[in-house]
Amino acid sequence: MSTDQIIQHEETDADHEPHSSGVYVKTLIALLILTAITVGASYIDFGAGNVVIALFIATIKATIVALFFMHLRYDKPVNAVIACAGFLFLGIFLMFCFIDFGSRDGLRPVNWNGKMPVETAAPAPAPGAAAPANK
Amino acid sequence: MSTTSVDIHQPHGHPDDPHHQHHFATMEQQFDTSKIGMWLFLATEVLLFGGLFVGFGLMQARYPQEFVEAHEHLQRPLGALNTVVLLVSSFTMVMGVLSAQRNDKKKLVLFLILTIICAGIFLTVKYFEYSHKFEEHLLPPRWYHAQPGDTVKDPYTGQISHGYGTFFAFYFMMTGLHGFHILVGMILLAWIAVRAHRGEFSKEYYTPVDLIGLYWHLVDLIWIYLFPLYYLIK
Numbered sequence: 206m207s208t209d210q211i212i213q214h215e216e217t218d219a220d221h222e223p224h225s226s227g228v229y230v231k232t233l234i235a236l237l238i239l240t241a242i243t244v245g246a247s248y249i250d251f252g253a254g255n256v257v258i259a260l261f262i263a264t265i266k267a268t269i270v271a272l273f274f275m276h277l278r279y280d281k282p283v284n285a286v287i288a289c290a291g292f293l294f295l296g297i298f299l300m301f302c303f304i305d306f307g308s309r310d311g312l313r314p315v316n317w318n319g320k321m322p323v324e325t326a327a328p329a330p331a332p333g334a335a336a337p338a339n340k
Numbered sequence: 341m342s343t344t345s346v347d348i349h350q351p352h353g354h355p356d357d358p359h360h361q362h363h364f365a366t367m368e369q370q371f372d373t374s375k376i377g378m379w380l381f382l383a384t385e386v387l388l389f390g391g392l393f394v395g396f397g398l399m400q401a402r403y404p405q406e407f408v409e410a411h412e413h414l415q416r417p418l419g420a421l422n423t424v425v426l427l428v429s430s431f432t433m434v435m436g437v438l439s440a441q442r443n444d445k446k447k448l449v450l451f452l453i454l455t456i457i458c459a460g461i462f463l464t465v466k467y468f469e470y471s472h473k474f475e476e477h478l479l480p481p482r483w484y485h486a487q488p489g490d491t492v493k494d495p496y497t498g499q500i501s502h503g504y505g506t507f508f509a510f511y512f513m514m515t516g517l518h519g520f521h522i523l524v525g526m527i528l529l530a531w532i533a534v535r536a537h538r539g540e541f542s543k544e545y546y547t548p549v550d551l552i553g554l555y556w557h558l559v560d561l562i563w564i565y566l567f568p569l570y571y572l573i574k
Contacts, residue, residue, distance in 0.1 A: 223438075224438070224441065224442070226435060226438060229431060229434050229435060229438070230431075232431070232434075233427060233428070233430075233431040236427045236430075237424065237427060240420065240423050240424060240427065243568055243572065244416070244420050244572070246572075247416070247568070247571075247572035247574070250574060251574075252574075255572070255573070255574035256573060256574065259568035259569075259572045259573070260565075260568065260569075262568070263564050263565050263567075263568050266564045267561050267564050267565065270430065270557055270560060270561050270564065271557075271561065273434075274430050274431075274433075274434045274553075274557045274560075275554055275557045275558075280375070281372060283376060284375060284376065284379045287376065287379040287380055287382075287383050288379060288382065288383065288386075290383060291382070291383030291384075291386035291387060291390075292386060294387065295386060295387060295390035295393075295394075298387075298390060298391070298394055299390075299393075299394050299397065302394050302397075302398060303397070303398070303401070306398050306401055306402075320496065320497075
């Protein structure tokens with residue numbers, strides 16, 4: 206979708222959604238094909254790439270649903286701004302949580318009985334590093 | 341305050357359309373305002389589920405091996421079936437909105453009923469998945485029973501890792517909350533199907549159909565992320 210088309214649609218404001226079912230049929234077919242691809246890809250081992258592929262395809266599908274089924278493609282831009290804001294703040298939330306998680310080590314289990322590791326006689330985690338992380 | 345009540349039969353409604361409330365300049369403005377309100381609600385829904393997604397991501401980072409082994413207990417074909425069912429229901433929903441825009445009352449009711457049927461199929465499949473997990477004790481940590489394929493032991497306690505049950509705690513919380521949204525959606529769809537049958541909607545006024553459609557697509561959109569994260573992770 207080029208920016209020209211978007212601008213064109215903003216200019217023809219009076220005409221909202223598509224008035225034929227063809228667009229929706231094509232949208233559904235695209236979504237079903239993407240579902241088949243993501244299920245198929247899950248049976249092949251790409252290592253860490255599997256999660257990336259699955260989430261990438263899921264994001265394409267979600268974008269298609271938002272643009273066509275939810276009419277963001279044809280709507281006034283304010284609705285798209287609200288939708289993007291929701292995902293933007295989710296992204297900030299996600300990013301800081303993972304920065305925090307990455308800075309910790311030696312997370313102890315919730316049912317920890319206070320004893321040191323059973324199998325590996327590793328030294329106790331550095332004080333301060335793990336103490337507040339004791340979930 | 342009496343002038344703010346929405347009584348469509350009173351003279352403070354506009355004469356051109358009984359649905360047109362007096363504090364809006366045009367029907368279009370009224371429609372757009374309702375839609376912005378719905379989108380704001382949907383943004384809060386994204387954040388509601390977002391918190392659970394972040395929690396799931398953190399626990400997956402903490403228990404990677406346990407999560408991979410635990411997800412093998414989910415039935416991938418059933419998850420894929422439910423994905424297809426929800427995508428089709430989104431399609432029937434948007435066709436319902438299109439029918440409303442075309443003043444086609446019969447098709448609007450038909451597509452709303454088809455959407456409700458798809459939602460029913462989704463919840464039925466979910467019921468079979470849940471009962472299978474209850475039988476196998478694939479449950480949150482307190483009730484989780486170790487499975488033959490579980491390999492990870494907790495280095496501190498020497499017991500079976502907490503991560504297996506954690507996976508199912510998140511599974512039931514997230515799919516449960518999503519299933520609850522499906523249930524609420526079914527009630528809302530039934531409500532607008534009855535109203536549509538009474539002939540309350542037209543191409544001039546179909547706001548409830550459009551807004552509940554948006555809600556329904558968001559529920560579909562959340563499942564689009566739930567499905568690969570739970571059923572397809574490696």
